[in-house]
Structures are given as structure tokens and as C-alpha cells.
Amino acid sequence: MTQPRRRGRRPAGEDTRTALLAAARQVFTEQGFDGATVRGIASRAEVDPAMVNHWFGGKRGLFAAAVELPADxxxxxxxxxxxxxxxxxxxxxxxxxxxxxxxxxxxxxxxxxxxxxxxxxxxxxxxxxxxxxxxxxxxxxxxxxxxxxxxxxxxxxxxxxxxxxxxxxxxxxxxxxxxxxxxxxxxxxxxxxxxxxx
Amino acid sequence: MTQPRRRGRRPAGEDTRTALLAAARQVFTEQGFDGATVRGIASRAEVDPAMVNHWFGGKRGLFAAAVELPADxxxxxxxxxxxxxxxxxxxxxxxxxxxxxxxxxxxxxxxxxxxxxxxxxxxxxxxxxxxxxxxxxxxxxxxxxxxxxxxxxxxxxxxxxxxxxxxxxxxxxxxxxxxxxxxxxxxxxxxxxxxxxx
Structure with a gap:
């Protein structure tokens, strides 16, 4: 996997995934599922929004992972x-x-x-x-x-x-x-x- | 209401009721609903077992009150x-x-x-x-x-x-x-x- 360009953000990898999960739990809790946006969660995690698709396939997949649903x-x-x-x-x-x-x-x-x-x-x-x-x-x-x-x-x-x-x-x-x-x-x-x- | 005879136990009254509820929560948690006995709960609360019937009508009523069920x-x-x-x-x-x-x-x-x-x-x-x-x-x-x-x-x-x-x-x-x-x-x-x- 190639690393995305760095723009003062975290590198792609397990760190990114972990940061996205932590940010997702915060943002979903504050704004609900409908209110939360991929952009807002990525911003909170200080990663590129494209990383949400890369790691979780989108907002629903990120939510499922954040609440530890055992299936897609x-x-x-x-x-x-x-x-x-x-x-x-x-x-x-x-x-x-x-x-x-x-x-x-x-x-x-x-x-x-x-x-x-x-x-x-x-x-x-x-x-x-x-x-x-x-x-x-x-x-x-x-x-x-x-x-x-x-x-x-x-x-x-x-x-x-x-x-x-x-x-x-x-x-x-x-x-x-x-x-x-x-x-x-x-x-x-x-x-x-x-x-x-x- | 007449006070029961004192035998080194608590007097009948709101104190008794409160002590029974506290003891019931402990004993039901330790022993389950089936395992807990009126005698054991009364003993833990240091009150006469007759007080369970007096205040709660029996073990089921005591349980309902202990978990704050809103109906009998x-x-x-x-x-x-x-x-x-x-x-x-x-x-x-x-x-x-x-x-x-x-x-x-x-x-x-x-x-x-x-x-x-x-x-x-x-x-x-x-x-x-x-x-x-x-x-x-x-x-x-x-x-x-x-x-x-x-x-x-x-x-x-x-x-x-x-x-x-x-x-x-x-x-x-x-x-x-x-x-x-x-x-x-x-x-x-x-x-x-x-x-x-x-």
C-alpha cells in the first residue's frame, strides 16, 4: 500500500485507523449518526477523509466498527x-x-x-x-x-x-x-x- | 402501628424498610432470586423476618421494591x-x-x-x-x-x-x-x- 501524501496529517496505517475510531466515537456521540459527517470525523482525527473509505468503506462501516458490531x-x-x-x-x-x-x-x-x-x-x-x-x-x-x-x-x-x-x-x-x-x-x-x- | 418487641434489632418503621431494601439488594445479587430467603435478608438487615411480610407482602414484593419495579x-x-x-x-x-x-x-x-x-x-x-x-x-x-x-x-x-x-x-x-x-x-x-x- 502506498502512503498518501503527508500534509501535516497522520500517515495511513493502523495509527490512522485507531485515530478514526476514537474520533468517530466522539463525533457520533456528540452529533448522532445522521449529524456526523465523514469530513468532520476525519478532521477530528487529523487524517484525510479518503482514509474513512479506505479503512471502513464509508460512514456506516466506520460506525459499525466504532460500536464493535461483529459483522458488516x-x-x-x-x-x-x-x-x-x-x-x-x-x-x-x-x-x-x-x-x-x-x-x-x-x-x-x-x-x-x-x-x-x-x-x-x-x-x-x-x-x-x-x-x-x-x-x-x-x-x-x-x-x-x-x-x-x-x-x-x-x-x-x-x-x-x-x-x-x-x-x-x-x-x-x-x-x-x-x-x-x-x-x-x-x-x-x-x-x-x-x-x-x- | 405497634412496635414489635426489641431484641437488639432495629425498630419497625421507615428505617426497617430502608434496611430491608439495602439488604435485599445485596442478598439477591449474591444469591439470585431463587437462592435468597426472607430469613437471610432479614438477618442481613438485622430485623425480624415478619417485617418482610409487613412492609412488602413477601419475597416477590421485596424484590420488586428492591429493583424499583413501578407496579406490584x-x-x-x-x-x-x-x-x-x-x-x-x-x-x-x-x-x-x-x-x-x-x-x-x-x-x-x-x-x-x-x-x-x-x-x-x-x-x-x-x-x-x-x-x-x-x-x-x-x-x-x-x-x-x-x-x-x-x-x-x-x-x-x-x-x-x-x-x-x-x-x-x-x-x-x-x-x-x-x-x-x-x-x-x-x-x-x-x-x-x-x-x-x-
Whole structure:
């Protein structure tokens, strides 16, 4: 890898990556996910904005790394929403469990802890979920996409809470097929089923 | 109210109540909800065990007060599971939202924060949920009552997470009838619907 030209800034490399992560945590906390800009974070880190794309592929990837998400959210979205419409929820449950089981539950608990501790972290999470999945759900052409997204989020995050934080059995150690047949059924209804609103 | 006889212990009164709450937080944390005994907590607080019934109606009430639950869980259970079988979930959603809306979301976030921060708090919560709702669900005479309880817990706690912590709109400010028609429908299925397991 060639080094970018120096302009009184840090060199490209692990130092740059570390500086960007530290700056991102500050700026996302201060300004939220929507408010933060790549330029602003790079400026805080005293590195060239191009380094954000180089190391993280963009603002979403930087956010995911800053909050230590154990998977690339764009890749997860492409996989979950890219296949046939009838199995979106099944793919979502399988991806969710695969990703978070890999951190032995500690990763999900850390995410929940920061959301429940800092208003700013909760705001970031909300904006990030909307940025990642809002468009994919609108693209389904369903009614009430925002309500569907928040219902979907409530059941999927509740699965994480029950499985990884409160560890309610038998859900905490249920195999993924059981989760697909139960929670997945609910999630699919929230995405594409008929909502019977009052 | 007459004072109990003194036996080198604290007098009955607000001091007793405060001492019991402090001792309960210690003992529940050390021994979990199931492991803690009224006698052990009273001994730690240096008060007569009868004071637990006097002030809190028993171990569950003491636990609820120690973690600052904004409602009496026994009363909530009696209300939710005491009426007709077809509307258990509706009553559960209405009670959940009434209770936690009353704390402006701060109460639910505090509960989640402690569960996600301390393993002991998560264990207590798990044992408490099981103690309070496990029997009521078994009494419905349904198959897989433990799985149903954990699914029920996942969706109801996920509602709390989305509404009070992450504040995903429109769920965060949805009226209770909308929640009954969406989340309530799911909860009723988890309780009394046919689970199609793999």
C-alpha cells in the first residue's frame, strides 16, 4: 500500500485507523449518526477523509466498527433482503443468531448496555437501524414501512435480550430452526403480513 | 402501628424498610432470586423476618421494591391472567405500557441497564420472570409452556427496548390500541396459538 501524501496529517496505517475510531466515537456521540459527517470525523482525527473509505468503506462501516458490531451491516442487509421475499425473516434470524452467537452474547449485551446508559448511544442506534433497514423495507412496497421496521426491530432486539442478556430458557439455547419457526414467523408477518390496525 | 418487641434489632418503621431494601439488594445479587430467603435478608438487615411480610407482602414484593419495579407484579399477573383466555395478551400490553409509560421510559431503561451490566441482575430477572409468569402460563394447559414464556418475554421486553430505550418511531409513541393490534397479536399467539415447531 502506498502512503498518501503527508500534509501535516497522520500517515495511513493502523495509527490512522485507531485515530478514526476514537474520533468517530466522539463525533457520533456528540452529533448522532445522521449529524456526523465523514469530513468532520476525519478532521477530528487529523487524517484525510479518503482514509474513512479506505479503512471502513464509508460512514456506516466506520460506525459499525466504532460500536464493535461483529459483522458488516451492509453485507447483512444485502444477504437478508437480497433473496426471495418469503424468507427475509428466516435469513434475518439466521444472520442475527450467527453473528451474535459468535460473540457468546457479550457483544449484544454491550450494545444494549450502551443504548440503555447513554441517550446519545440510543439515538445513534436508532438512526443507524433506520439508515440500514428503512430503505430495504420501503423497497418491499408494503404499507406502513416505518411501523413495520419498528415492530421488526422490537422482536429481533427482544430475541437478543432474551437469548443473550436475560438468558430465558429454552430460548437462550434453542437451535436456530426453532427460532426461525417461532420468532421468524413473527418477523415475516411484521414485514409482509397484513397488519390489522385499529 | 405497634412496635414489635426489641431484641437488639432495629425498630419497625421507615428505617426497617430502608434496611430491608439495602439488604435485599445485596442478598439477591449474591444469591439470585431463587437462592435468597426472607430469613437471610432479614438477618442481613438485622430485623425480624415478619417485617418482610409487613412492609412488602413477601419475597416477590421485596424484590420488586428492591429493583424499583413501578407496579406490584402479583397484582399485574392476577389482572393479566385472571380474565378471559383470548385477551391475556391485550391485558398484558395495556398493563406493560401503562406501568412503564408512567416512568417516562427511565424505569425500563434502568432495568435493562442493570441486566446488561451485571450477570447477577440478569439472573435475578430471569428467575423472577419465571417465578411470576411461569406458573400462570403452565396453568393455561398449553404445550411447551417454558418456550412460550420465553417467546412472550422476548417480544414484550423487545417492545420495551424499542419504545423506551432505542425509541424507534412510530412504535415509541404509538397509542396502546395499535400496540395491542400488532405486538399483542404476536403475544397471544405465543401464549395460546399453535406453535409450528421444526
Amino acid at each position: 451491516p451492509e453485507a447483512v442487509r444485502a444477504h437478508v433482503f437480497g433473496g426471495d421475499r418469503e424468507h427475509i425473516a428466516e435469513r434475518a434470524v439466521r444472520a442475527f443468531v450467527t453473528v451474535w452467537d459468535s460473540t457468546a452474547g457479550g457483544g449484544f449485551a454491550a450494545l444494549i448496555r450502551s443504548a440503555a446508559t447513554q441517550e446519545a448511544a440510543a439515538t445513534m442506534m436508532r438512526e443507524f437501524i433506520t439508515a440500514i433497514f428503512g430503505e430495504a423495507i420501503r423497497d418491499l412496497g408494503v404499507d406502513r414501512p416505518e411501523l413495520r421496521l419498528s415492530l421488526f426491530g422490537s422482536q429481533l432486539s427482544g430475541l437478543g435480550l432474551a437469548r443473550y442478556v436475560v438468558k430465558l430458557e429454552p430460548l437462550a439455547s434453542a437451535d436456530v430452526d426453532t427460532l426461525v419457526a417461532t420468532v421468524g414467523r413473527t418477523l415475516q408477518h411484521y414485514l409482509t403480513g397484513e397488519l390489522e390496525l385499529p | 407484579p402479583e397484582a399485574v399477573r392476577a389482572h393479566v391472567f385472571g380474565g378471559d383466555r383470548e385477551h391475556i395478551a391485550e391485558r398484558a400490553v395495556r398493563a406493560f405500557v401503562t406501568v412503564w409509560d408512567s416512568t417516562a421510559g427511565g424505569g425500563f431503561a434502568a432495568l435493562i441497564r442493570s441486566a446488561a451490566t451485571q450477570e447477577a441482575a440478569a439472573t435475578m430477572m430471569r428467575e423472577f420472570i419465571t417465578a411470576i409468569f411461569g406458573e400462570a402460563i403452565r396453568d393455561l394447559g398449553v404445550d411447551r409452556p417454558e418456550l412460550r414464556l420465553s417467546l412472550f418475554g422476548s417480544q414484550l421486553s423487545g417492545l420495551g427496548l424499542a419504545r423506551y430505550v432505542v425509541k424507534l418511531e412510530p412504535l415509541a409513541s404509538a397509542d396502546v390500541d395499535t400496540l395491542v393490534a400488532t405486538v399483542g397479536r404476536t403475544l397471544q399467539h405465543y401464549l395460546t396459538g399453535e406453535l409450528e415447531l421444526p
